[in-house]
Amino acid sequence: MANETKKTSTPLLDELEKGKWPSFVKEIKKMADKNPRAKDLLGQLEQSYKDKVTHWKHGGLVGVRGYGGGVIGRYSDSPDKFPNVAHFHTIRINQPSGWFYTSKALREICDVWEQHGSGLTNMHGSTGDLVLLGTSTDNLEPIFTKLTNKGWDLGGSGSVLRTPSCCAGPARCEFACYDTLDLTYDLTQAYQDVLHRPQFPYKWKFKMSGCPNDCVASVARADMSIIGIWKGDIQVDQEAVRAYAKSGVDVQSEICDLCPTKCMSWDGKDLKIVNKWCNKCMHCINAMPKALRPGKERGAAILIGAKAPILQGAQMSSVLVPFMKMEPPYKELKDLVEKIWDFWGEYGKNRERIGELIQRVGMGQFLEALEIEPKPQMVANPRTNPFIFYEEYFEEEGEQK
Amino acid sequence: MADLSGVPMDELQNEIFKMVQEDMGKKQLKAKDITNAMIQKFGEDKCSKESCKEAIRTLIDSGRLVYGYFGGSSSIQVPHKEGSEPDK
Numbered sequence: 001m002a003n004e005t006k007k008t009s010t011p012l013l014d015e016l017e018k019g020k021w022p023s024f025v026k027e028i029k030k031m032a033d034k035n036p037r038a039k040d041l042l043g044q045l046e047q048s049y050k051d052k053v054t055h056w057k058h059g060g061l062v063g064v065r066g067y068g069g070g071v072i073g074r075y076s077d078s079p080d081k082f083p084n085v086a087h088f089h090t091i092r093i094n095q096p097s098g099w100f101y102t103s104k105a106l107r108e109i110c111d112v113w114e115q116h117g118s119g120l121t122n123m124h125g126s127t128g129d130l131v132l133l134g135t136s137t138d139n140l141e142p143i144f145t146k147l148t149n150k151g152w153d154l155g156g157s158g159s160v161l162r163t164p165s166c167c168a169g170p171a172r173c174e175f176a177c178y179d180t181l182d183l184t185y186d187l188t189q190a191y192q193d194v195l196h197r198p199q200f201p202y203k204w205k206f207k208m209s210g211c212p213n214d215c216v217a218s219v220a221r222a223d224m225s226i227i228g229i230w231k232g233d234i235q236v237d238q239e240a241v242r243a244y245a246k247s248g249v250d251v252q253s254e255i256c257d258l259c260p261t262k263c264m265s266w267d268g269k270d271l272k273i274v275n276k277w278c279n280k281c282m283h284c285i286n287a288m289p290k291a292l293r294p295g296k297e298r299g300a301a302i303l304i305g306a307k308a309p310i311l312q313g314a315q316m317s318s319v320l321v322p323f324m325k326m327e328p329p330y331k332e333l334k335d336l337v338e339k340i341w342d343f344w345g346e347y348g349k350n351r352e353r354i355g356e357l358i359q360r361v362g363m364g365q366f367l368e369a370l371e372i373e374p375k376p377q378m379v380a381n382p383r384t385n386p387f388i389f390y391e392e393y394f395e396e397e398g399e400q401k
Numbered sequence: 402m403a404d405l406s407g408v409p410m411d412e413l414q415n416e417i418f419k420m421v422q423e424d425m426g427k428k429q430l431k432a433k434d435i436t437n438a439m440i441q442k443f444g445e446d447k448c449s450k451e452s453c454k455e456a457i458r459t460l461i462d463s464g465r466l467v468y469g470y471f472g473g474s475s476s477i478q479v480p481h482k483e484g485s486e487p488d489k
Contacts, residue, residue, distance in 0.1 A: 059471035061478065066461060068468030068475050158468065158475030159431065197458065198468055198475030199432045310473065345433055351474050 010042050012049040028120060037118035037134050040084035044076055055082075062089050062137050064144040068198040070154025071140060087136035088118070091143060092129035092155035094188065094195075097181035098168045099124065105150075112146045126221070127205060128165030129155035159198040161191050166208035167215040175285065176210030177228030177298035178326035184208050186330055200341070201348035211294065212280045218306070218317070223354045224337065225303040225317045226326070230295035233275040234284070240291035241271045255284050300326045301377075302336065305355025315355045318363075322377035336370070343369050407447030413439065413456045414465075421466055422479050429469070429476035432457055 016025045028045075031038035048055050060073035072090040079086035093109070109130070113119060118134030125131040135143065144154065155163035164187045167173070169180030187206055194200065207218030210228040218225035245251050251266040263277035264284065271291075273284075285292045302324055306317035324332055340354065343366070348357050358366045367374055417435055424430055436453040457477065460466040469478040 059469070061467050061469050061480065063468060063470070065464065068461070068470075071470075073470065158470045158473065160475065197432075197461070198477075199454075201431070201433065203473055350429075350431065351472075 010046040013042060013046050031119045035114070035119045036084040037088070038120060040082040041088070041118065041120070041134065044078065044082045044085055047078065047081070056088070062140065064140055064154070067154055067196045069157040069160045069196055072157050074134075085134065088134040089137065089140065091117070091132040091135065091140070092125065092127075092157055092163065093132065093147065094153045094155040094163050095124060095128050095130050095165065097166055097184040097188075098171055099128070100168075100171065108150050109147070109152070112143060112150075116143045116146075127155070127162045128207075128216075129163050154196070156195050156203075159200045159202050160196065160204070161194045161200070162203050162205045163195070164188050164206040164208065165216060167210050169208070169210040173210055173215075174289070175213065175228075175282070175294060177230055177294055178210065178300050180208040180210045180226075180228070182328065183226065183326060183330060183333075186328065187334075190334065194341075199345070201344060202351045202353055204341075204344075204354070212282045213286065219303060220306055220314070220316055221308060222306050222317065223304065224340075225306060226300045226333070227303060228294075228326075229280055229299065229301045229323060231297040231299070231323055232295040234273055234278065234295055235293040236271055236273065237291050238270050241266075241288060242269070244288050244291055249288065251288075255287055258283055298326075299323050302333070304340070305353070305358050307353045307355050311351060311353075312356055315359075317355070318380055319375070319377045320372065322375055339370055408439075408443050408452065410452070410456060410459070413443075413448065413452060414460055416442065417453070417456055417460060418465055418479075421477055425479055425481075429471075429474075430478075431476055435477065 010025075013025045017023045017029075025042070028038050028042055032042055044055050055077050057075045057077055058073070060075070062073040063069075063071045070092050072092070074088045074090060076082050076085045076088065109132075110119075110121075113121065113132050116135055116139040117132055120133040122131035122133055132143075147153075164184045166180035166184040167176075169178075170176040171181055184206075188195065194204075204224070205222045206224050206226065207216045207222035208226045209216050209218050212227055212229060214225075214227055216222075218227060241251065245266075245268075249255070251271065255271075256262075256264045256266050260281050260283070261277045261279050263274045265272050275295075285294065300323075301319060302321040303317035304320040305315055307315050321336070326333070344354050344357060347361065348354070352360075363378070364374075367378075416439060420435060420438060421430055428434075432454070435457065436450055439453050439456075440448050440450070442448070457466070461468065461477075464480065466477050467480045469476045
C-alpha cells in the first residue's frame with residue numbers, strides 16, 4: 001500500500017460539510033489526516049461526484065477461511081489514481097443484542113481497525129451489524145483472528161441468515177412483552193451454521209421487537225418479524241388516568257378519539273376499554289405509560305415476508321402466528337422456522353425472498369405446506385376479489401355432483 | 402472414509418468439485434443446486450442432503466472451494482483471481 005498520496009482537493013464534497021447536520025465528509029476528513037485509505041476514499045468519492053458514476057466494483061470471492069459471509073468485497077476501478085483504496089472491503093461484525101457495548105469493547109475494535117483498515121466505521125448497518133469500512137484482502141485474516149480472540153464474530157452477508165437484531169427490550173423498556181435480547185442471542189447461537197455458510201436461496205432476516213411499537217421496524221424489513229404482544233385486557237390504573245387528565249391531557253381527544261378501533265371511552269372519571277376491539281396499536285399506552293400497560297399474558301406475534309425493494313417492490317410482513325409464548329428454549333419457534341426454511345429451500349428460486357415465494361405460490365399453499373390453520377388475524381384487508389374459493393366449497397360442490 | 406448413505410465422502414467431494422469446476426463462468430451454483438444434482442446423480446438412497454452438506458463444508462474448509470458473493474447473493478466457486486481485483 002502506498003503510504004503517501006497527494007492532498008486531494010474536494011470542492012464538491014466540501015458542500016456536504018455545510019449546514020447544521022452531521023457530515024460524513026467531515027468525519028472522513030478527520031480520519032484522512034491519519035489514514036491514507038481515508039484520504040484516497042475522499043479523492044475517489046470526489047471523482048465519482050464529478051463523473052456522476054460510481055468508481056467501485058462490488059462483490060467477489062473475498063472472505064475468511066470457512067466463512068461465506070461477513071465480508072463484502074469492494075475494489076476501485078481506478079487503482080492507479082487511488083492506490084490506497086484499490087481494495088476497500090467491508091467487514092460486518094455481529095453486534096451484541098440491543099447494541100449494548102462497553103467503552104472497552106469499542107476501543108478494542110477501533111484499535112484493530114485503525115491498525116488494519118481505514119479506521120472508518122458505520123454504527124450500525126441497516127441489518128444491525130457493526131460495519132467496518134475499507135480494508136484490503138491481505139488484512140482480512142489478521143483482523144478476523146484478532147477480533148475472534150476478543151470474543152467477536154463476523155455477521156452475515158450473502159445467502160445466509162443475516163445477523164439477527166432486536167430492540168433494547170426489557171433492558172430498557174417497560175413495554176417489552178418478551179426478552180428480545182435473549183431470543184436474539186439464542187437464535188444467533190443456535191443457527192451459527194446458516195449464519196456463516198450460505199445455504200439459502202437468498203437472505204433471511206430475523207428482527208425481534210418487544211412490543212407493537214416495533215422499534216426495529218421489523219414489520220418493514222424482516223423476513224420473520226417477531227413482535228411482542230399480549231393476550232387479554234390492557235392493564236389500567238384509573239387513578240393514574242385521572243392524574244393525566246388533571247395534569248392537562250385531554251383523554252377524550254388525545255386518547256379515545258385517536259384510537260383506530262374506537263375501543264375506548266372516557267366519562268371524565270373512568271377509562272373504559274372494549275379489549276376485544278383493541279388492535280394493539282399502542283397509542284394509548286404510549287400516551288399514558290403510567291396509567292396503561294400491556295396485558296399480563298405476554299408473548300409474540302410471528303409475521304412473515306417483509307423486504308426492502310431490491311429485486312421486486314417493498315413488502316410488509318403479514319401475520320403467520322397471532323400469538324406464541326416466547327420462552328426458552330424457544331422450541332415452538334425454532335420448529336416453525338426450520339419448517340419454513342425447508343419449504344423455501346425446496347421451492348424458492350435463486351434470489352427469491354420468502355415473502356416473494358409466498359406471493360408466488362399463494363398464502364393458502366404456504367399455510368397448507370406448513371400445516372398451519374388459517375386464522376382471522378392473518379387477514380390484512382377484507383377481500384376485494386370475489387373469485388376466491390375455499391377447499392370446502394369444492395368438496396361440497398364435488399359431493400353434490 | 403465411508404459415508405453412511407452409501408457414496409464414499411471422497412468420491413462425493415470430488416464429484417462436487419468437478420461440477421463446480423465445469424460450471425465456472427456459466428452458472429453461479431448454490432449449495433442447494435449442488436445437493437440436488439448429487440442426489441439426482443447418486444440416488445436418494447445413496448446420497449443425502451446431510452452428506453452433501455458435510456462434503457461442501459469439507460471442501461470449503463480445505464480451501465478447494467470458496468464462497469463467492471455478488472449483490473447480496475452467494476455462490477460456491479473454485480478459487481480464482483477475480484476480474485475485478487486489481488493487479489498488485
